[in-house]
Amino acid sequence: MAIDPICKMEVDETTTTLVSEYRGQKYFFCGPGCKAAFDKDPEKYMSRDDHQQHDRHH
8 A cells, every 4th residue: 555645545556546756756646636736746745755765866
């Protein structure tokens, strides 16, 4: 199960159609509102670990 980066709900990544890709990573969402919020400003929802992982790739 994936975790929705907006509301932190568990999301079944094998069945959801609400997916965004940002910086080469896929993010899964429980509903269209969460996906829209993420798509509008993905940096706002990046955790410290996400930033550190991205920095290691460059």
